[in-house]
Amino acid sequence: MKNIVYLFLFAVTFSRCSQAPVIDVADVRFKDSIILADGNKLLGNICFGVDQDEFYDQKTLFLEQQHDSIYGYYIHDIIPAYTREHRLYAVTFVCSIYRDYKPEEWPFRDFCLKKFGKEKPHEINHWNVGDRNISVIREMRKRGFHYALRCLHENSIIDPATEEVHFTIDQNEKFNYYCLYIESDSMKTRDRRQEQEYYDTFRREDEQRKKALEIHTGESKKMTCRNCKSDHQKRTTFHILMD
Numbered sequence: 019m020k021n022i023v024y025l026f027l028f029a030v031t032f033s034r035c036s037q038a039p040v041i042d043v044a045d046v047r048f049k050d051s052i053i054l055a056d057g058n059k060l061l062g063n064i065c066f067g068v069d070q071d072e073f074y075d076q077k078t079l080f081l082e083q084q085h086d087s088i089y090g091y092y093i094h095d096i097i098p099a100y101t102r103e104h105r106l107y108a109v110t111f112v113c114s115i116y117r118d119y120k121p122e123e124w125p126f127r128d129f130c131l132k133k134f135g136k137e138k139p140h141e142i143n144h145w146n147v148g149d150r151n152i153s154v155i156r157e158m159r160k161r162g163f164h165y166a167l168r169c170l171h172e173n174s175i176i177d178p179a180t181e182e183v184h185f186t187i188d189q190n191e192k193f194n195y196y197c198l199y200i201e202s203d204s205m206k207t208r209d210r211r212q213e214q215e216y217y218d219t220f221r222r223e224d225e226q227r228k229k230a231l232e233i234h235t236g237e238s239k240k241m242t243c244r245n246c247k248s249d250h251q252k253r254t255t256f257h258i259l260m261d
Contacts, residue, residue, distance in 0.1 A: 042136060045135045045136045048135045049134070049135050049147050049148070050148075052133075052134065052135075052147055052148070053147060053148035053149075060106070060109055060150070060200050060202075061080075061109070061111075061200055062080050062083065062084065063076055063079055063080055063083065064076045064077065064080055064106075064109060065106075066105075066106055066107060066202045066205060067105050067106060067107075067202075067205070068105070068106050069104055069105065069106075070098075070100070070104065072106075073098050073106050077096050077098075080096070081093065081096075088111060088113065088126065088129060088198065089126065089128065089129035091113045091114050091125050091126060091129075091196075092113060092114070093111055093112070093113055094112045094113060094195065095111075095112040095159075096109060096110070096111055096112070097109065097110040097112065099201070101205060101208075101209040101212075102209055102212055102213060102216070103209075105205070107201060107202045107205035107206050107209060108199065108200065108201035108202065108206065109199075109200055109201075110157075110197050110198070110199050111197060111198040111199075111200075112157075112159060112195050112197050113125060113126065113195065113196050113197065113198065114195065114196045124143055124154050124196070125154070125196045126154045126196065126198045127143060127154055130143075130145055130152060130154065130198075134147050134152055135147070143155070146203075149202050149203050149204050149205075150200060150201070150202065150203070151200070151201050151203050152198070152199070152200050153198075153199045154196065154197070154198055154199075155196075155197050155199055156194055156195065156196055156197065157194070157195055157197050158192050158193070158194055158195075159192060159193065159195050160190060160191070160192055160193075
């Protein structure tokens with residue numbers, strides 16, 4: 019009987035060990051080297067934690083250095099996301115239009131595999147490198163300002179008679195874009211916590227204001243009732259004296 023119990027425990031232990039995720043040591047070391055090399059860099063020269071003016075300068079330099087592309091994919095727009103303290107915590111690189119590729123193709127995947135190593139287990143097109151979360155996603159968007167200027171330049175027609183410029187693009191048209199999204203997990207988490215704390219503080223203060231208003235209203239009603247009662251007593255006394 020004891021032998022059967024030992025065999026059962028061994029089987030359970032072996033089963034749990036076999037289900038444990040396999041750690042790729044080489045990939046872990048590769049990601050660690052990226053973390054040390056990049057520091058607080060988001061991508062290229064763009065850094066986490068900068069304000070709006072600094073980001074604009076970094077964005078301009080990034081487009082110049084990368085020649086408006088990432089790994090051969092043209093950048094339509096670069097969209098920042100800021101914390102409540104106006105610090106950059108995420109960027110969306112809007113790039114290729116979905117209809118230009120087959121459904122199974124994902125632009126940037128090759129770039130991310132080369133740049134960041136293997137994807138997260140069981141999550142295709144998602145990477146976690148230190149504090150950075152990286153994803154390749156699809157989103158419906160209008161043309162970005164940077165790309166719209168290029169389209170206006172390429173699709174404009176000059177009337178030779180009047181020398182007026184006519185545009186042939188719909189600026190409100192939306193497209194299904196491939197996007198490269200990179201965020202700082204720690205900055206996002208801290209910002210969400212601060213947002214929740216702000217909401218909780220506002221809710222408590224609002225409840226206190228309501229209670230104070232209710233108390234004030236109740237005291238006003240009591241005062242009104244006392245005044246009404248006093249006034250009624252005065253009128254009753256007056257009528258008695260008159261009689």
